[in-house]
Amino acid sequence: MAGAAVLGRLTWLVAEVVDIVPETPRVKTIAFDVPEWRGHLPGQHVDVRLTAEDGYQAQRSYSIASAPDSTRVELTIERIGDGEVSPYLTDELRAGDQIELRGPVGGYFVWEPSRGGPLLLVAGGSGVVPLMAMVRHRAATGSDVDMRLLFSSRGWDDVIYRDELARLAGDSLAVVHTLTRSQPDGWTGYERRVDAEMLAEVGPSPAAGPHVYVCGPTPFVKTGAEALVGLGHDPQRIRTERFGPTGG
Amino acid sequence: MDALMLDGNAVAGLLQEVFAAEMTTAIGTCSGCGATDAVGAVHVFRGAGIVLRCPHCDNALMRIVSGNSRVWIDCRGLRALEVAL
Numbered sequence: 096m097a098g099a100a101v102l103g104r105l106t107w108l109v110a111e112v113v114d115i116v117p118e119t120p121r122v123k124t125i126a127f128d129v130p131e132w133r134g135h136l137p138g139q140h141v142d143v144r145l146t147a148e149d150g151y152q153a154q155r156s157y158s159i160a161s162a163p164d165s166t167r168v169e170l171t172i173e174r175i176g177d178g179e180v181s182p183y184l185t186d187e188l189r190a191g192d193q194i195e196l197r198g199p200v201g202g203y204f205v206w207e208p209s210r211g212g213p214l215l216l217v218a219g220g221s222g223v224v225p226l227m228a229m230v231r232h233r234a235a236t237g238s239d240v241d242m243r244l245l246f247s248s249r250g251w252d253d254v255i256y257r258d259e260l261a262r263l264a265g266d267s268l269a270v271v272h273t274l275t276r277s278q279p280d281g282w283t284g285y286e287r288r289v290d291a292e293m294l295a296e297v298g299p300s301p302a303a304g305p306h307v308y309v310c311g312p313t314p315f316v317k318t319g320a321e322a323l324v325g326l327g328h329d330p331q332r333i334r335t336e337r338f339g340p341t342g343g
Numbered sequence: 344m345d346a347l348m349l350d351g352n353a354v355a356g357l358l359q360e361v362f363a364a365e366m367t368t369a370i371g372t373c374s375g376c377g378a379t380d381a382v383g384a385v386h387v388f389r390g391a392g393i394v395l396r397c398p399h400c401d402n403a404l405m406r407i408v409s410g411n412s413r414v415w416i417d418c419r420g421l422r423a424l425e426v427a428l
Contacts, residue, residue, distance in 0.1 A: 105360050142356040156353055200355035203367035203383025313348050335384070336352045 107144060107195045108132065110168065112188050118255045122221060123185045124160060124171045129196065132166045135159055137228035138205035138308070138336075141168065141198030145180060155180045158224040158310075158336075159199060162231035168196075171255060173221040204336045208233065210306065212240035213299040217289060217319050219247045219311020222338055223255050226310055234263050241305075243269040245297045247289050247315070250277040271297045289315070291322040301327035310336040347389070351382040354393060357407065358382070361414055364426055372423040375402030395420075 110127035117123050140158045161169035174185040188194070206214065206229045216226040223246055233242055248254045251274060264270040273285030273293065285293055299305040307328055309319045316335045323333050351367050358366035367383030378399040385404060386396040392408035397420070406417040418424075 105356060140352070140355065156356060197356060200359050200365075201352050201367050201383065202355075202365040203381050204352050335350060337348065337350045 105142075105197045105200070107197050110194055110196045112190050112192045112194075113167070114190065115188065118171060119253050121253075122171060122173045122255050124169055125184060125188060126161075126167060126169045127194075127196070129166050129168050132168060133199075134163050135168070135199035136202075136205040136207055137162060137232040138225045139199035139201045139228075140225070141170070141196045142200065143170070143180065143184070144195045144197070145183060146195070153179050156200075158228070160224045160227050160231075162228055162235045164235075171221065171224045171227070204308065204310070204334050206232075206306065206308065208236050208238040208240065212242060213303055213305040214240060214242040215294075215298050215305045215307045216242065216244045217247075217294070217307070217309040217311075217323075218244065219289070219315035219319075220249070220253070220338075221255060222309075222311030222315065222336070224310075225336060226308060227256055229308070230260070230263060230268065233268070239267050241267045241299065243271070243297055243299065245271050245273070245289060245293065247273045247275060247311070250274055251279045251282075269297070289319055289322070291326055294319070294322055295326055298326075301329070304329070304332065307333040308336075309333065311338060313337045349387040349389065351385045351387055351395065353387050353389075354395070354407070355383070357393070357409070357414070361416070362426070364428075366426065368427060370425040371404055371421050372425075373397040373400060373402050373404060374420050374422040376400035377422070 108129050108131045110129045113128045114126035140156050142154055142156050144154045146152050157170045160171040172181050172184050175181045218226050260270045275288050278286050309316050316337045320333055320335050324330055355367045369382045370379050371382055372379050376399050386398050388394045394403050395405040396403055402420050404420040408415045
């Protein structure tokens with residue numbers, strides 16, 4: 096399927112920070128240049144390894160946020176307060192710093208234009224990251240596949256990629272937000288957790304046979320996937336990825 | 344405990360390191376209930392080690408412990424593993 100991009104033994108690659116962009120108060124995108132990068136598919140991730148001066152190593156897995164683009168790899172990282180790795184990545188890294196990563200890894204939770212559509216993407220919080228790679232790749236390749244993103248965030252200021260999603264939406268890309276905890280004045284959109292009624296309204300219908308990708312915290316994914324199956328979506332076409340609290 | 348659950352996507356790197364192949368699209372057959380699932384879709388619990396469980400019957404498919412540059416894998420919960428070459 097992905098050929099050489101995902102096969103073979105993994106080796107740790109040097110990645111140099113080239114750009115850091117704040118997305119929300121708790122989330123930053125860090126762009127790396129990885130000279131030995133062999134390309135990736137939207138939805139794949141990387142393992143990041145940090146090594147302290149005393150040799151202690153910590154490792155975490157992060158989804159790739161960017162569409163395939165030469166040797167540039169962007170990770171969007173939510174700062175977990177008591178985490179071991181994310182505070183370092185979001186607070187301490189500066190342009191020119193180097194870390195180690197390996198990948199791309201994963202092949203189950205991926206989409207590429209040749210797989211076709213329609214597509215229903217369901218994101219909870221930073222679960223939007225691998226789905227954003229799909230949104231971006233669709234735009235970059237000029238695909239006109241029917242893609243719908245249902246994105247659950249706590250408040251308007253917590254919406255990751257908010258402005259870029261607004262720019263990309265239109266034609267055959269629908270972006271629908273639900274804000275579960277606070278809504279700005281005049282908000283007319285959804286203001287509750289994702290449920291079956293919402294999925295039915297946003298969705299392509301099960302009869303259209305959409306590929307469905309659900310990514311978010313474990314309870315979010317469980318609820319969403321069960322609601323989708325209840326609506327009649329084929330379980331074989333629902334792919335899920337869970338973000339656990341151990342991600343820190 | 345449920346909130347600590349991840350899925351097979353979370354161990355993609357570890358499994359690729361061991362098997363030198365993309366393993367989240369590999370299809371595993373549970374020795375408990377006979378269900379078949381992509382490794383990316385099975386449940387994963389992280390503690391002192393990593394346990395992959397069948398999403399249908401909760402049977403432990405694989406137990407993985409790593410350290411000292413070695414990895415130990417108990418696969419008794421898997422009847423078969425089908426890997427694309």
